[in-house]
Amino acid sequence: MARWDEILNLPVQSPPTLEFSASDIVWSKVEGWRDKIDRVALIPFARVDDFIRGESSNTDCPTRFHVEARRHRSAKASYKVKVDGVLEYILYWCSFGPDDHRKGGVVRPSRNTYVPKKKSAGRPGTKRGCTCHFIVKRLIARPSVALITYSQDKHVDKNGLPCHGPQDKKAVGTHAMYAPYISEDLLLRVHSLLHAGVPVETIMQRHNELVEKQGGPFNRDDLLTHRYVRRQEKRIRRSKYELDADDAVSLSLWVENHPTSVFFYQDFSESDPFTVGIQTEWQLQQMIQFGNRGLLVSDSKFGTNKFKYPVHSLLVFSSENKAVPVAWVITPRFSSRNAFKWMRALHNRVLAKDPSWKLAGFIVDDPLTDVSEIRDVFECSVLISTWRVRHAWHKALMKSCSQNEMRIQMSKRLGQIVSEICTGQGNVTLFDDFMEEFVSNSEFVEYFKAVWYPRIGGWATSLQTLPLASQEMSSAIEFYHRQMNVRLLNEKDPSAYQRADWLVDKLATKVHSYFWLDEYPAKHDFARYCRDEWMDELTSWRNSLKIPDSDVILEGQCARVKDQQDQEKNYLVSNPGSEFSVCDCTVSKSGYLCEHVCKVSRVCRKKEPSKPSLCLYQYKQALIKMLCCTPHDSLIRDHAVSLTAFLQTQIKASADFDSNDRMMNEIDKQAGFTVCSDNNINLALEQLGESGNLGSGNGRLLNKGTGERGSCDVSAFHDEMEIDPSSICVSPSGLFATHGVLPADILSVNGDKTLLTDSHLMIENDASEDRDISNQVFPQDMMEGPLSTESPELCSVINHDYDDYRDKVTESLDSIDDNTVLKFYKRPKTSLKKRKLTNKEDTRKDSKRDDN
Known part of the structure; x- marks a missing residue:
């Protein structure tokens, strides 16, 4: 029992790398069987494959490990289990052992049927008697943890001599110098190229050229043979998705045959709907690489009218701001709200690889999505994308309305309605006015009433309560849809669309291969075999960056953009600067967001900085709300003030001021070092008996409202890209990743809904403690009694002049442009440590400030 007490008390180790080996783990020595000393360690059971890959990629002795023995028992037992009860036992052995097929080697009796191959194409001496092996046990007491016992960590034979790898002199010039099999990366490359239609001969030709260029083989992948690639090509060609006539049975068989590509599976039951989640190992790596401190987008409606699910x-x-699919979930339409289980499974799978992985924001495209579940699982802010709405409305307008002037007017009005709803100036009744105003266009109005009017209320609520995703994000999502239309909806037999087994097989094989090729740097070597499915293009937003500003001419209610291929050809963009602009190019007529609309929007914001994009407007409103509505936590309040002060300092420091003295005065005022001398505020505070120096957080807050706005040359800033709304929730200091420290509505767009999780629990449970922290605004008077920020007298005083200060703070924040905020959030991330100041420290700091 002492042995198992010692083992179960060992720490569970999970190195923060995709793969890790024995050298990355701290091993412990415990008493083993027959007085032996075992080297043991505990790791998460989900990371056993990562450990095996790390051990196989040993540079001193590359190899592979295979399962030599396995035992498994059910987790449910009718009797009381023992402490050392094993749920699963797996013995991993080096693939160069344990048998020895060399001359004079020992072969186990059960394996004496081996006949040495005499052909040159064979691989003689694969088994060389290597004794390296380790045991993985999954204990019943802790099923989520794997106990690794490394019995022999040296790649030697029974005589203690190196038997393979570079240290074995007899292995020089043979395959025993390298790993027995090609790597998974090369296998994925070969499968992707074969699925994309590249011939076997071309794959081998490019591979041999690369090996010759580097001066010969250096690892096992360099020994790729034509025979192996041909065998893989036959296996792909002979594979089929229909494993059974029954679609449900066939799908369950497919899931059993591809366990590494499925992260969640749930069959139909009385309480739960059918759900299958697909994620390959490459997709998991992409999610960890690009999703950490980034955005995750949910696109939930592709193929609704064509597929069974x-x-x-x-x-x-x-890195190129292209949308990369990291998971596919197949489920019925009515189960869109029951996504908590597969989201939790996906999140746990990522955390098993990288415990430090953290999402910055989650973008949804369906107002019926349960936002609270997303916040509960991913612990991040939730944004909404209007790309689906804009695409559907724009496409219907192009189809149903033949008069160009009517299209422009209706599109402009729809854009104004969306803007008014997002900014809190309108509600859903605006759509009723829209249908009455354009009743003459009966076809589009009937379409709008039948398809969108029943659910327009949910969209209006989401637009009012959730931040809006930027136009750049919309262009990336749109380009992904165009890729999926070409890569998935190209089946010759339309009846296959009604089978779920075909859908999951097509996604995990061909569609996955094309997206892998998008990120493959050497894909241009196979350019002659490019098909429509490759779609090696940039998004419309990226293409707009190539258009110079001189090629855009604004003419009142329209703009002209020169064609980059033919300078004599111009494209006419109506409603410039609107989210619902209309262009006369072929891409826009198809309902998509074209590069000309994106470019005109950027030019309009440069020339009219007072009219920012909707996402930037919401960002500024969030800053204003944090300044004017002081949070209960002094840490958040001080950071909000310093954040705005820093942004204003950066803007004004880059401008050309008249004198250095004026610049210093402006910066001093922005930093909050001046004392508010507003007569109304001081008079009211004197009536409360609190007429002291406002040198703390609220004093700085009021100073921010009364500070003058310096002149700034906004045109000097070149906004290279639109501000990302995720910056509302993630700051360099990790401020908005702090849970439960903001009031419930501090980061909502119009004060209706919070963007953080469980903040109300913090307020309810720690109300008294929070009041003490927030009331450090008046440190001199805290000795007599704390003044709560929720006091009705203080609220009435501040609200008396709230409008004046709000206008001045808003005027100061209007000078913030997209590029300035983006530069601020591109700074290296630092940690923000929470501290508490004692009353004496506050008093001493205030007195020192008064002396200065």
Whole structure:
């Protein structure tokens, strides 16, 4: 029992890398069987494969490990289990052992049927008697943890001599110098190229050229043979998705055959709907790489009118801001709200690889999505994308309305309605006025009433309560849809669309291969075999960056953009600067967001900085709300003030002021070092008996409202890209990742809904403690009694002049442009440590400030 007490008390180790080996783990020595000393360690059971891959990629002795023995028992037992009860036992052995097929080697009696191959194409001496092996046990007492016992960590034979790898002199010039099999990365490359239609001969030709260029083989992947690639090509060609006539049975068989590509599976039951989640190892790596401190997009409606079950895609943005699918979820339409289980499974799978993984924001495209579940699982802010709405309305307008002037007017009005709802200036009744105003266009009005009017209320509520995703995000999502239309909806037999087994097999094989090729740097070597499915293009937003500003001419209610291929050709963009602009190019006529609309929007915001995009407007409103509505926590309040002060300092420092003295005065005022001398505030505070120096957080807050706004040359800032709304929730200091420290509505767009999770629990449970922290505004008077920020007298005093200060703070924040905020959030992330100041320290700091 002492042995198992010592083992169960060991720490569970999970190195923060995708793969890790024995050298990355701290091993413990415990007493083993027959007085032996075992080297043991505990790791998460979900990371056993990562450990095996790390051990196989040993540079001193590359190899592979295979399962030599396995035992498994049910987790439910009718009797009381023992402390050392084993739920699963797996013995992993080096693939160069344990048998020895060399001359004079020992072969186990059960394996004496081996006949040495005499052909040159064979691989003689694969088994060389290697004794390296380790045991993985999954204990019943702790089923989520794997106990690793490394019995022999040296790759030697029974005589203690190296038997393979570079240290074995007899292995020089043979395959025993390298790993027995090709790596998983090369296998994925070969499968992707074969699925994309590249011939075997071309794959081998490019591979041999690369090996010759580097001067010969250096690892096992360099020994790739034509025979192996041909065998993989035959296996792909002969595979089939229909494993059974019954679609449900066939799908369950497919899930059993591809366990590593499925992260969640749930069959139909009385209480739960059918759900299958697909995520390959490459997709998991992409999610960890690009999703950490980034955005995750939910695209939930692809193929709704064509497939038996729609495809729910989860996307991240690559270094080129392209949407990369990191998971696909297949489930019926009515189960869109029952997504908590598979989201939790996906999140746990990522955390098993990287415990420090953290999401910055989650973008949804369906107002019926349960936002609270997303916040509960991913612990991040939730945004909403209007790309689906804009695409559907714009496409219907192009189809149903033949008069161009009517299209422009209706599109402009729809854009104004969305803007008014997002800014809190309108509600759902605006759509009733829209249908009455354009009743002459009966076809579009009937379409709008039948399809969108029943659910327009949910959209209006989401637009009012959730931040809006930027236009750049919309262009990336749109490009992903165009890729999926070409790569998935190209089946010759339309009846296959009604089978779920075809859908999951097509996604996990061909569609996955094309997205892998998008990130493959050497894909241009196979350019001659490019098909429509490759779609090696940039998003419309990225293409707009290539258009110079001189090629855009604004002419009142329209703009002209020169074609980059033919300078004599111009495209006419109506409603410039609107989210619902209309262009006369072929891309826009198809309902998509074209590069000309994106470019005109950027130019309009440069020339009219007072009219920012909707997402930037919401960002500024959140800052204003944090300044004017002081949070109960002094840490958050001080950071909000310093954040705005820093942004204003950066803006004004880059401008050309008249004198250095004026610049210093402005910066001093922004930093909050001046004392508020407003007569009304002081008079009211004197009536409360609190007429002291406002040198703390609220004093700085009022100073921010009364500070003058310095002149700033806004045109000097070149906004390279639109501000990302995720900056509302993630700051360099990790401020908004702090849970339960903000009031419930501090980061909502119009004060209706919070963007953080469980903040009300913090307020209810720690009300007295929070009041003490927030009331450090008046440190001199805290000795007599704390003044709560929720006091009705103080609220009435501040609200008396609230409008004046709000206008001045708003005027100061209007100078913040997209590029300035983006530069601030591109700074290296630092940690923000919470501290509490004692009354004496506050008093001493205030007195020192008064002396200065």
